[in-house]
Amino acid sequence: xxxxxxxxxxxxxxxxxxxxxxxxxxxxxxxxxxxxxxxxxxxxxxxxxxxxxxxxxxxxxxxxxxxxxxxxxxxxxxxxxxxxxxxxxxxxxxxxxxxxxxxxxxxxxxxxxxxxxxxxxxxxxxxxxxxxxxxxxxxxxxxxxxxxxxxxxxxxxxxxxxxxxxxxxxxxxxxxxxxxxxxxxxxxxxxxxxxxxxxxxxxxxxxxxxxxxxxxxxxxxxxxxxxxxxxxxxxxxxxxxxxxxxxxxxxxxxxxxxxxxxxxxxxxxxxxxxxxxxxxxxxxxxxxxxxxxxxxxxxxxxxxxxxxxxxxxxxxxxxxxxxxxxxxxxxxxxxxxxxxxxxxxxxxxxxxxxxxxxxxxxxxxxxxxxxxxxxxxxxxxxxxxxxxxxxxxxxxxxxxxxxxxxxxxxxxxxxxxxxxxxxxxx
Amino acid sequence: xxxxxxxxxxxxxxxxxxxxxxxxxxxxxxxxxxxxxxxxxxxxxxxxxxxxxxxxxxxxxxxxxxxxxxxxxxxxxxxxxxxxxxxxxxxxxxxxxxxxxxxxxxxxxxxxxxxxxxxxxxxxxxxxxxxxxxxxxxxxxxxxxxxxxxxxxxxxxxxxxxxxxxxxxxxxxxxxxxxxxxxxxxxxxxxxxxxxxxxxxxxxxxxxxxxxxxxxxxxxxxxxxxxxxxxxxxxxxxxxxxxxxxxxxxxxxxxxxxxxxxxxxxxxxxxxxxxxxxxxxxxxxxxxxxxxxxxxxxxxxxxxxxxxxxxxxxxxxxxxxxxx
Numbered sequence: 001x002x003x004x005x006x007x008x009x010x011x012x013x014x015x016x017x018x019x020x021x022x023x024x025x026x027x028x029x030x031x032x033x034x035x036x037x038x039x040x041x042x043x044x045x046x047x048x049x050x051x052x053x054x055x056x057x058x059x060x061x062x063x064x065x066x067x068x069x070x071x072x073x074x075x076x077x078x079x080x081x082x083x084x085x086x087x088x089x090x091x092x093x094x095x096x097x098x099x100x101x102x103x104x105x106x107x108x109x110x111x112x113x114x115x116x117x118x119x120x121x122x123x124x125x126x127x128x129x130x131x132x133x134x135x136x137x138x139x140x141x142x143x144x145x146x147x148x149x150x151x152x153x154x155x156x157x158x159x160x161x162x163x164x165x166x167x168x169x170x171x172x173x174x175x176x177x178x179x180x181x182x183x184x185x186x187x188x189x190x191x192x193x194x195x196x197x198x199x200x201x202x203x204x205x206x207x208x209x210x211x212x213x214x215x216x217x218x219x220x221x222x223x224x225x226x227x228x229x230x231x232x233x234x235x236x237x238x239x240x241x242x243x244x245x246x247x248x249x250x251x252x253x254x255x256x257x258x259x260x261x262x263x264x265x266x267x268x269x270x271x272x273x274x275x276x277x278x279x280x281x282x283x284x285x286x287x288x289x290x291x292x293x294x295x296x297x298x299x300x301x302x303x304x305x306x307x308x309x310x311x312x313x314x315x316x317x318x319x320x321x322x323x324x325x326x327x328x329x330x331x332x333x334x335x336x337x338x339x340x341x342x343x344x345x346x347x348x349x350x351x352x353x354x355x356x357x358x359x360x361x362x363x364x365x366x367x368x369x370x371x372x373x374x375x376x377x378x379x380x381x382x383x384x385x386x387x388x389x390x391x392x393x394x395x396x397x398x399x400x401x402x403x404x405x406x407x408x409x410x411x412x413x414x415x416x417x418x419x420x421x422x423x424x425x426x
Numbered sequence: 427x428x429x430x431x432x433x434x435x436x437x438x439x440x441x442x443x444x445x446x447x448x449x450x451x452x453x454x455x456x457x458x459x460x461x462x463x464x465x466x467x468x469x470x471x472x473x474x475x476x477x478x479x480x481x482x483x484x485x486x487x488x489x490x491x492x493x494x495x496x497x498x499x500x501x502x503x504x505x506x507x508x509x510x511x512x513x514x515x516x517x518x519x520x521x522x523x524x525x526x527x528x529x530x531x532x533x534x535x536x537x538x539x540x541x542x543x544x545x546x547x548x549x550x551x552x553x554x555x556x557x558x559x560x561x562x563x564x565x566x567x568x569x570x571x572x573x574x575x576x577x578x579x580x581x582x583x584x585x586x587x588x589x590x591x592x593x594x595x596x597x598x599x600x601x602x603x604x605x606x607x608x609x610x611x612x613x614x615x616x617x618x619x620x621x622x623x624x625x626x627x628x629x630x631x632x633x634x635x636x637x638x639x640x641x642x643x644x645x646x647x648x649x650x651x652x653x654x655x656x657x658x659x660x661x662x663x664x665x666x667x668x669x670x671x672x673x674x675x676x677x678x679x680x681x682x683x684x685x686x687x688x689x690x691x692x693x694x695x696x697x698x699x700x701x702x703x704x705x706x707x708x709x710x711x712x713x714x715x716x717x718x719x720x721x722x723x724x725x726x727x728x729x730x731x732x733x734x735x736x737x738x739x740x741x742x743x744x745x746x747x748x749x750x
Contacts, residue, residue, distance in 0.1 A: 194634045195634055195635055196634075196635045196638045198633070198634070199633035199634055199635055199636055199638070199639065200447065200609070200639065201547055201548065201571055202547040202568075202569050202570030202571030202572070202606060202609060203547050203548075203569075203570075203571075204570075205633075205634065207634075271432055271548075271551050272547070272548030272551050272552065313524065316524070316526050316552070316556070317524065317525065317552070318525065318544065318546030318547065318548045318549045318552055318568075318569070319546070319547065319548045320546055320547065320548075320569075321546055
């Protein structure tokens with residue numbers, strides 16, 4: 001199929017493109033930008049008048065809940081949600097049931113995902129067997145099966161010696177290691193930031209030092225082992241400051257922030273809103289502002305949705321007993337745009353945080369609109385505001401702190417490998 | 427995203443009693459004044475009024491309690507309501523039924539009011555959010571969050587003995603961190619205009635930024651008790667020794683237990699309160715608990731009148747009409 005996208009404002013931060021141009025697609029690839037190639041016969045013309053045409057988005061944390069947790073969500077529902085959000089490449093954390101610690105599981109997931117023919121799926125391999133933090137996984141085999149990076153999710157930083165060895169082993173093969181900075185013994189049974197809100201609500205708390213101590217360990221182990229480290233989901237100003245300093249001292253590390261932590265604080269818990277039960281916890285206003293500026297100055301490299309669909313019943317419980325997480329892949333673009341609007345930034349500066357920069361962290365060839373590259377494209381109306389509703393969300397998880405809010409940026413078309421995988425209903 | 431206070435209806439009247447936080451002084455005083463009229467009832471030979479005749483009140487206790495459940499039961503019976511006690515800790519929950527399923531089932535049995543005690547902070551809010559609009563929820567204690575009727579009976583007791591809230595110095599002493607009672611007391615005291623509320627505890631038993639609730643923080647009883655009119659002691663749970671909060675009961679008693687010597691540091695006419703059940707020799711010495719400055723037993727008596735007041739106000743009954 002040959003597609004001609006015309007009249008759109010093409011923004012490709014990586015290649016420095018920001019102008020109204022046409023894009024021509026054939027055999028799944030971008031064949032020209034600007035003037036039509038000779039003898040190009042479009043079978044489909046998309047009029048992108050007053051729309052933005054940008055690289056398909058790259059989301060560093062999307063839980064598809066397969067295998068094992070299909071009651072929360074399925075591959076079908078979450079892949080549909082991804083492309084409805086303009087996301088064409090997703091990294092999936094290994095916290096499935098069983099965890100992604102065997103090549104067979106990863107191959108099955110890749111195969112299932114490929115047969116759906118929607119977004120590209122990049123499984124994050126488990127760093128340790130069963131994510132138990134005791135024994136190393138077969139990282140090289142997992143890599144052959146399709147794992148691009150390796151991680152230990154949610155506060156499961158193992159025994160530091162095992163972690164150090166896992167990092168060393170990963171660096172042998174040049175794999176990067178993704179770590180979630182949560183010191184488990186300091187989290188204990190905590191569910192909320194250790195501040196005024198938790199004090200008022202009588203909720204068990206997670207102090208900031210649960211994050212900073214873990215970041216300190218991660219930085220020191222990165223220096224010790226020389227492995228490329230990505231720190232997932234920074235939540236505090238103090239943690240961010242440590243990462244900034246490490247970067248200034250020349251350590252090659254990257255980090256991301258979630259759409260939730262970029263816009264919310266513990267105040268949003270209100271009267272025990274379980275949609276705000278997240279890990280890391282939503283922290284104070286000062287932390288949120290530091291994250292917003294840290295993203296601007298480049299200390300934070302990318303924004304992720306930290307998509308975690310949860311079934312309805314699991315949120316209808318007292319706060320501390322409710323399931324952790326929020327749906328988000330469809331809100332990645334709107335909430336990134338909102339950050340840009342709030343900070344007064346140009347669109348290329350904003351979009352790079354969900355296209356080229358996360359693609360680089362993941363080590364994949366995506367997030368740009370180069371001639372000859374796969375035609376993964378997101379076309380959206382930047383001026384359209386839409387209201388977040390349960391019915392309007394494709395994800396099986398309807399749990400988000402942003403429910404009912406009006407957000408900017410409406411995805412009109414999503415293309416993966418030159419196929420239109422999503423088109424907004426008229 | 428800031429919601430309306432979930433305890434009040436659109437007209438600003440009390441719909442549920444979930445916490446003392448955010449309740450206007452007028453409503454707190456309405457409860458105290460109504461309770462005054464019920465104290466007479468509880469002292470009569472015939473201790474019943476027909477205010478809640480035909481109403482069904484379910485005591486939902488997901489966590490064991492003797493005193494609170496009993497006083498709620500007595501209060502409801504004196505208002506002529508039908509009372510159903512459910513000790514859910516050992517029934518539905520152990521069969522895997524969720525909190526809201528239990529509540530929905532009981533709602534279907536035509537409940538008018540739920541009195542809820544639960545080990546999780548926010549349980550009463552959750553129930554209030556999901557019950558039919560004609561059902562009222564009273565929080566009888568949720569996790570470390572709130573215990574509003576305890577705080578209200580404490581306010582009632584203080585007013586009985588000290589009259590004017592605006593002239594008092596009050597100290598709350600003990601495990602503030604885990605105490606729903608302390609949180610509810612702080613909000614009630616500050617709303618009613620007490621100019622100085624102190625909390626006295628070791629740092630391991632104080633929540634972060636507690637001063638934002640409008641209290642002054644002390645770690646030393648000698649300093650903290652100076653010029654105090656009302657001492658509100660808190661129960662110390664024995665399991666606090668395990669969570670690295672305290673080294674031993676003995677050391678706690680030595681530094682934070684209320685003895686006659688420490689009580690002498692407060693004003694000579696200070697009153698001593700405790701929500702019960704007491705750990706004698708841990709947070710309070712028997713000589714003080716049974717001494718002449720103690721108002722611990724009157725607290726229990728007033729607790730019935732205060733709970734009658736809360737139930738009757740929620741049921742929307744005109745008090746003046748009910749009691750001749």
